Amino acid sequence: MENSSEIVSFVLSMYGDIGHLKYLYFLLTMILYVSVILANTALIVIIYVKPNLHEPMYLFLCSLFVNDIYGSTALLPCLMVQILSETHDISLLFCFIQIFNIQTYGDVEFRILAIMSYDRYVCICKPLHYNSIITMRRVQIVILVIWILSFIQVGVLLSFTIRLKFCGTVIEKVFCTNHLVLELSCSPTSILSYVNDVISGLIFCVTAPLVFILFTYVKILSVCLKASKETKTKAFDTCTPHLVSIMSFVFACFYNIISPRFDMTFVPFELQVILSIYAFIIQPLLNPLIYGLKLLKIRQALKMLC
Numbered sequence: 001m002e003n004s005s006e007i008v009s010f011v012l013s014m015y016g017d018i019g020h021l022k023y024l025y026f027l028l029t030m031i032l033y034v035s036v037i038l039a040n041t042a043l044i045v046i047i048y049v050k051p052n053l054h055e056p057m058y059l060f061l062c063s064l065f066v067n068d069i070y071g072s073t074a075l076l077p078c079l080m081v082q083i084l085s086e087t088h089d090i091s092l093l094f095c096f097i098q099i100f101n102i103q104t105y106g107d108v109e110f111r112i113l114a115i116m117s118y119d120r121y122v123c124i125c126k127p128l129h130y131n132s133i134i135t136m137r138r139v140q141i142v143i144l145v146i147w148i149l150s151f152i153q154v155g156v157l158l159s160f161t162i163r164l165k166f167c168g169t170v171i172e173k174v175f176c177t178n179h180l181v182l183e184l185s186c187s188p189t190s191i192l193s194y195v196n197d198v199i200s201g202l203i204f205c206v207t208a209p210l211v212f213i214l215f216t217y218v219k220i221l222s223v224c225l226k227a228s229k230e231t232k233t234k235a236f237d238t239c240t241p242h243l244v245s246i247m248s249f250v251f252a253c254f255y256n257i258i259s260p261r262f263d264m265t266f267v268p269f270e271l272q273v274i275l276s277i278y279a280f281i282i283q284p285l286l287n288p289l290i291y292g293l294k295l296l297k298i299r300q301a302l303k304m305l306c
Contacts, residue, residue: 007166009089010184014174014273015082026083032281033076039288040065046301053297056139057123057238060116061291063143064245067108068284074101075175075280082174092166095176100158103178106253106279107150113246114209115142120242121216124235125223172260174273179260206253213246241290248286252279 018025044065047053078098082088090098122133161178168184171177217239224235255275264272292298 007092007169009091009169010095010171010176010181011169012082012088012090012174012176013170013172014269014276015085015088016269018083022083026080029076029080029083032285033072033080036072036076036281036284037069039285039292040069043288043292043298046298046305050297050301053301054136056134056136057116057119058297059136059139059143060112060119063146064109064112064116064287067105067112068287070101071105071109072280072284074098074105075277079174079277090176095171095181096158096162098176099161099178099181100154102175102280103154103158104150107154108146109249109283110206110209110253111146111150112143113242113249114212115146116242117213117216117246120235120239121219123238124220124231174276177256177260206250206257210250217243237294237296241294244290245283245287249279249283252283 044062047058047062075098078090078094082090119134122130126133158178161181164182164185164187166181166184167186171180171184173180220235220239224232227235252275256279259272259276267275292302
Protein backbone atom coordinates (compact mmCIF):
# COMPACT_ATOMS: atom_id res chain seq x y z
CA MET A 1 0.00 0.00 0.00
CA GLU A 2 1.32 3.43 -0.96
CA ASN A 3 1.88 6.19 1.53
CA SER A 4 -1.09 8.54 1.18
CA SER A 5 1.10 11.61 1.75
CA GLU A 6 3.08 10.83 -1.42
CA ILE A 7 0.08 10.68 -3.75
CA VAL A 8 -0.19 13.85 -5.81
CA SER A 9 -1.86 12.42 -8.92
CA PHE A 10 -4.09 9.62 -10.22
CA VAL A 11 -3.67 7.44 -13.29
CA LEU A 12 -6.52 7.15 -15.80
CA SER A 13 -6.04 3.55 -16.86
CA MET A 14 -8.65 3.19 -19.62
CA TYR A 15 -6.54 5.02 -22.19
CA GLY A 16 -4.11 2.13 -22.53
CA ASP A 17 -1.54 2.00 -25.31
CA ILE A 18 -3.13 3.09 -28.59
CA GLY A 19 0.13 3.67 -30.48
CA HIS A 20 0.01 5.90 -33.55
CA LEU A 21 -3.79 5.79 -33.55
CA LYS A 22 -3.66 8.45 -30.84
CA TYR A 23 -3.20 11.13 -33.52
CA LEU A 24 -6.36 9.97 -35.31
CA TYR A 25 -8.32 9.88 -32.03
CA PHE A 26 -7.01 13.33 -31.13
CA LEU A 27 -8.13 14.74 -34.48
CA LEU A 28 -11.59 13.16 -34.21
CA THR A 29 -12.03 14.46 -30.66
CA MET A 30 -10.96 17.95 -31.69
CA ILE A 31 -13.40 17.97 -34.63
CA LEU A 32 -16.24 16.84 -32.36
CA TYR A 33 -15.38 19.43 -29.72
CA VAL A 34 -15.25 22.25 -32.26
CA SER A 35 -18.57 21.02 -33.69
CA VAL A 36 -20.16 21.16 -30.22
CA ILE A 37 -18.91 24.72 -29.68
CA LEU A 38 -20.04 25.94 -33.12
CA ALA A 39 -23.47 24.24 -33.12
CA ASN A 40 -24.47 25.41 -29.66
CA THR A 41 -23.00 28.91 -30.05
CA ALA A 42 -24.81 29.35 -33.37
CA LEU A 43 -28.21 28.67 -31.81
CA ILE A 44 -27.44 30.86 -28.79
CA VAL A 45 -26.58 33.75 -31.13
CA ILE A 46 -29.69 33.16 -33.26
CA ILE A 47 -31.94 33.22 -30.19
CA TYR A 48 -30.20 36.37 -28.95
CA VAL A 49 -30.43 38.38 -32.20
CA LYS A 50 -33.97 37.35 -33.22
CA PRO A 51 -36.62 39.32 -31.24
CA ASN A 52 -39.34 36.74 -32.03
CA LEU A 53 -37.28 34.13 -30.15
CA HIS A 54 -37.18 36.15 -26.92
CA GLU A 55 -39.64 33.82 -25.23
CA PRO A 56 -39.41 31.65 -22.09
CA MET A 57 -38.93 28.34 -23.94
CA TYR A 58 -36.00 29.70 -25.94
CA LEU A 59 -34.42 31.12 -22.80
CA PHE A 60 -34.48 27.60 -21.36
CA LEU A 61 -32.89 26.36 -24.59
CA CYS A 62 -30.13 28.97 -24.32
CA SER A 63 -29.33 27.72 -20.83
CA LEU A 64 -29.35 24.14 -22.12
CA PHE A 65 -26.93 25.02 -24.95
CA VAL A 66 -24.62 26.89 -22.56
CA ASN A 67 -24.59 23.86 -20.29
CA ASP A 68 -23.77 21.57 -23.21
CA ILE A 69 -20.72 23.69 -24.04
CA TYR A 70 -19.78 23.66 -20.35
CA GLY A 71 -20.13 19.87 -20.14
CA SER A 72 -18.04 19.21 -23.24
CA THR A 73 -15.37 21.62 -22.01
CA ALA A 74 -15.30 19.77 -18.68
CA LEU A 75 -13.94 16.67 -20.43
CA LEU A 76 -12.89 17.01 -24.06
CA PRO A 77 -9.84 19.32 -23.71
CA CYS A 78 -8.49 17.02 -20.99
CA LEU A 79 -9.36 13.99 -23.14
CA MET A 80 -7.30 15.38 -26.03
CA VAL A 81 -4.32 16.02 -23.75
CA GLN A 82 -4.55 12.50 -22.29
CA ILE A 83 -4.79 10.90 -25.73
CA LEU A 84 -1.41 12.37 -26.68
CA SER A 85 0.13 11.77 -23.25
CA GLU A 86 2.34 8.77 -22.50
CA THR A 87 1.56 8.52 -18.77
CA HIS A 88 -2.15 9.49 -18.46
CA ASP A 89 -1.58 11.08 -15.05
CA ILE A 90 -3.97 13.69 -13.68
CA SER A 91 -3.21 15.79 -10.62
CA LEU A 92 -5.49 15.60 -7.58
CA LEU A 93 -6.46 19.26 -7.99
CA PHE A 94 -7.39 18.91 -11.65
CA CYS A 95 -9.19 15.63 -10.93
CA PHE A 96 -11.38 17.33 -8.31
CA ILE A 97 -12.06 20.24 -10.67
CA GLN A 98 -13.08 17.76 -13.36
CA ILE A 99 -15.41 15.91 -10.96
CA PHE A 100 -17.00 19.23 -9.96
CA ASN A 101 -17.51 20.32 -13.58
CA ILE A 102 -18.86 16.96 -14.75
CA GLN A 103 -21.31 16.56 -11.86
CA THR A 104 -22.62 20.12 -12.12
CA TYR A 105 -23.07 19.59 -15.87
CA GLY A 106 -25.22 16.53 -15.21
CA ASP A 107 -27.21 18.24 -12.44
CA VAL A 108 -27.95 21.33 -14.52
CA GLU A 109 -28.87 19.28 -17.60
CA PHE A 110 -31.44 17.17 -15.74
CA ARG A 111 -32.94 20.15 -13.94
CA ILE A 112 -33.26 22.27 -17.08
CA LEU A 113 -34.91 19.35 -18.91
CA ALA A 114 -37.28 18.97 -15.95
CA ILE A 115 -38.30 22.62 -15.90
CA MET A 116 -38.69 22.56 -19.70
CA SER A 117 -41.19 19.73 -19.28
CA TYR A 118 -43.21 21.98 -16.96
CA ASP A 119 -43.05 24.74 -19.57
CA ARG A 120 -44.48 22.32 -22.17
CA TYR A 121 -47.15 21.19 -19.69
CA VAL A 122 -48.36 24.74 -19.10
CA CYS A 123 -48.19 25.57 -22.81
CA ILE A 124 -50.33 22.56 -23.82
CA CYS A 125 -52.57 22.05 -20.80
CA LYS A 126 -53.08 25.69 -19.73
CA PRO A 127 -52.50 27.75 -22.89
CA LEU A 128 -54.68 30.68 -21.75
CA HIS A 129 -52.66 31.09 -18.56
CA TYR A 130 -49.22 30.49 -20.10
CA ASN A 131 -48.15 34.13 -20.30
CA SER A 132 -49.15 34.80 -16.70
CA ILE A 133 -47.52 31.63 -15.28
CA ILE A 134 -44.34 31.42 -17.39
CA THR A 135 -42.97 34.95 -17.43
CA MET A 136 -39.47 35.94 -18.57
CA ARG A 137 -38.66 37.21 -15.07
CA ARG A 138 -39.62 33.90 -13.46
CA VAL A 139 -37.70 31.93 -16.07
CA GLN A 140 -34.56 33.97 -15.41
CA ILE A 141 -34.87 33.39 -11.66
CA VAL A 142 -35.47 29.64 -12.09
CA ILE A 143 -32.45 29.25 -14.38
CA LEU A 144 -30.25 31.19 -11.94
CA VAL A 145 -31.47 29.04 -9.02
CA ILE A 146 -30.79 25.82 -10.97
CA TRP A 147 -27.18 26.80 -11.66
CA ILE A 148 -26.48 28.11 -8.15
CA LEU A 149 -28.14 25.13 -6.44
CA SER A 150 -26.20 22.64 -8.58
CA PHE A 151 -22.87 24.35 -7.87
CA ILE A 152 -23.53 24.50 -4.12
CA GLN A 153 -24.77 20.90 -3.90
CA VAL A 154 -21.84 19.40 -5.80
CA GLY A 155 -19.37 21.67 -4.01
CA VAL A 156 -20.58 20.54 -0.58
CA LEU A 157 -20.46 16.84 -1.48
CA LEU A 158 -17.05 17.16 -3.12
CA SER A 159 -15.68 18.90 -0.02
CA PHE A 160 -15.95 15.58 1.85
CA THR A 161 -13.93 13.79 -0.85
CA ILE A 162 -11.19 16.43 -0.95
CA ARG A 163 -10.41 15.93 2.75
CA LEU A 164 -9.79 12.19 2.38
CA LYS A 165 -6.38 10.48 2.36
CA PHE A 166 -5.75 8.30 -0.68
CA CYS A 167 -3.88 4.98 -0.82
CA GLY A 168 -4.62 4.04 -4.45
CA THR A 169 -3.85 5.87 -7.68
CA VAL A 170 -5.52 3.96 -10.54
CA ILE A 171 -8.91 5.17 -11.84
CA GLU A 172 -10.38 2.70 -14.31
CA LYS A 173 -11.99 5.31 -16.54
CA VAL A 174 -11.00 8.02 -19.04
CA PHE A 175 -12.02 10.75 -16.60
CA CYS A 176 -12.36 11.25 -12.84
CA THR A 177 -15.60 10.35 -11.05
CA ASN A 178 -16.40 10.85 -7.40
CA HIS A 179 -17.37 7.21 -6.89
CA LEU A 180 -14.07 5.84 -8.23
CA VAL A 181 -12.00 8.40 -6.32
CA LEU A 182 -13.78 7.44 -3.09
CA GLU A 183 -12.77 3.82 -3.67
CA LEU A 184 -9.10 4.90 -3.61
CA SER A 185 -9.43 6.35 -0.10
CA CYS A 186 -7.42 4.87 2.78
CA SER A 187 -10.44 5.10 5.11
CA PRO A 188 -13.66 3.08 4.81
CA THR A 189 -15.80 4.96 2.30
CA SER A 190 -18.86 2.77 1.97
CA ILE A 191 -21.13 5.15 3.93
CA LEU A 192 -19.78 8.28 2.21
CA SER A 193 -20.05 6.61 -1.20
CA TYR A 194 -23.59 5.48 -0.43
CA VAL A 195 -24.64 8.98 0.64
CA ASN A 196 -23.13 10.52 -2.50
CA ASP A 197 -24.54 7.97 -4.92
CA VAL A 198 -28.01 7.55 -3.47
CA ILE A 199 -28.88 10.96 -2.03
CA SER A 200 -27.07 13.22 -4.47
CA GLY A 201 -26.59 11.18 -7.61
CA LEU A 202 -29.84 9.23 -7.71
CA ILE A 203 -32.46 11.10 -5.68
CA PHE A 204 -31.77 14.82 -6.18
CA CYS A 205 -30.05 14.80 -9.57
CA VAL A 206 -31.75 11.92 -11.41
CA THR A 207 -34.83 10.47 -9.73
CA ALA A 208 -36.51 13.72 -8.66
CA PRO A 209 -36.22 15.41 -12.09
CA LEU A 210 -37.32 12.21 -13.88
CA VAL A 211 -40.36 11.77 -11.63
CA PHE A 212 -41.29 15.40 -12.26
CA ILE A 213 -40.84 14.94 -16.03
CA LEU A 214 -42.95 11.78 -15.97
CA PHE A 215 -45.70 13.56 -14.03
CA THR A 216 -45.86 16.45 -16.52
CA TYR A 217 -45.97 14.13 -19.53
CA VAL A 218 -48.76 12.04 -17.98
CA LYS A 219 -50.72 15.29 -17.66
CA ILE A 220 -49.87 16.28 -21.25
CA LEU A 221 -50.92 12.84 -22.54
CA SER A 222 -54.22 12.98 -20.66
CA VAL A 223 -55.02 16.35 -22.25
CA CYS A 224 -53.92 15.26 -25.74
CA LEU A 225 -56.19 12.20 -25.68
CA LYS A 226 -59.20 14.50 -25.40
CA ALA A 227 -57.87 17.35 -27.56
CA SER A 228 -58.30 18.28 -31.20
CA LYS A 229 -55.98 17.14 -33.97
CA GLU A 230 -54.36 20.59 -34.06
CA THR A 231 -53.51 20.43 -30.33
CA LYS A 232 -52.08 16.92 -30.74
CA THR A 233 -49.90 18.09 -33.63
CA LYS A 234 -48.66 21.08 -31.63
CA ALA A 235 -47.88 18.85 -28.64
CA PHE A 236 -46.03 16.37 -30.83
CA ASP A 237 -43.93 19.08 -32.51
CA THR A 238 -42.89 20.77 -29.25
CA CYS A 239 -42.44 17.64 -27.11
CA THR A 240 -40.57 15.35 -29.52
CA PRO A 241 -37.14 17.08 -29.30
CA HIS A 242 -37.51 17.35 -25.53
CA LEU A 243 -38.31 13.64 -25.15
CA VAL A 244 -35.43 12.64 -27.43
CA SER A 245 -33.04 14.79 -25.40
CA ILE A 246 -34.28 13.30 -22.11
CA MET A 247 -34.00 9.69 -23.28
CA SER A 248 -30.53 10.28 -24.68
CA PHE A 249 -29.22 11.85 -21.48
CA VAL A 250 -30.88 9.26 -19.22
CA PHE A 251 -29.18 6.51 -21.22
CA ALA A 252 -25.78 8.23 -20.92
CA CYS A 253 -26.11 8.80 -17.18
CA PHE A 254 -27.48 5.31 -16.54
CA TYR A 255 -24.42 3.74 -18.14
CA ASN A 256 -21.99 5.93 -16.18
CA ILE A 257 -23.80 5.12 -12.92
CA ILE A 258 -23.85 1.33 -13.35
CA SER A 259 -20.53 0.73 -15.16
CA PRO A 260 -18.23 1.28 -12.12
CA ARG A 261 -20.42 -0.94 -9.94
CA PHE A 262 -20.78 -4.02 -12.15
CA ASP A 263 -18.53 -6.26 -14.20
CA MET A 264 -18.62 -4.77 -17.71
CA THR A 265 -16.00 -7.06 -19.31
CA PHE A 266 -18.67 -8.49 -21.64
CA VAL A 267 -18.85 -5.06 -23.31
CA PRO A 268 -16.06 -4.47 -25.89
CA PHE A 269 -13.41 -2.10 -24.52
CA GLU A 270 -13.83 0.45 -27.34
CA LEU A 271 -17.59 0.52 -26.77
CA GLN A 272 -17.05 1.08 -23.03
CA VAL A 273 -14.96 4.17 -23.79
CA ILE A 274 -17.50 5.52 -26.30
CA LEU A 275 -20.43 4.99 -23.93
CA SER A 276 -18.57 6.63 -21.04
CA ILE A 277 -18.05 9.86 -23.03
CA TYR A 278 -21.45 9.77 -24.78
CA ALA A 279 -22.92 12.46 -22.50
CA PHE A 280 -20.08 14.87 -23.35
CA ILE A 281 -20.07 14.45 -27.13
CA ILE A 282 -23.35 13.05 -28.47
CA GLN A 283 -25.71 14.88 -26.10
CA PRO A 284 -24.19 18.36 -26.77
CA LEU A 285 -24.41 17.68 -30.53
CA LEU A 286 -27.87 16.16 -30.37
CA ASN A 287 -29.57 19.05 -28.57
CA PRO A 288 -28.81 21.83 -31.09
CA LEU A 289 -29.48 19.41 -33.95
CA ILE A 290 -32.95 18.28 -32.86
CA TYR A 291 -34.09 21.69 -31.59
CA GLY A 292 -32.66 23.45 -34.62
CA LEU A 293 -34.41 21.13 -37.07
CA LYS A 294 -37.66 20.48 -35.22
CA LEU A 295 -38.70 23.87 -33.79
CA LEU A 296 -40.23 25.98 -36.56
CA LYS A 297 -39.06 29.42 -35.41
CA ILE A 298 -35.43 28.32 -35.03
CA ARG A 299 -35.58 26.50 -38.36
CA GLN A 300 -36.90 29.62 -40.09
CA ALA A 301 -34.22 31.78 -38.46
CA LEU A 302 -31.53 29.34 -39.66
CA LYS A 303 -32.92 29.45 -43.19
CA MET A 304 -32.86 33.27 -43.18
CA LEU A 305 -29.21 33.28 -42.05
CA CYS A 306 -28.24 30.68 -44.64
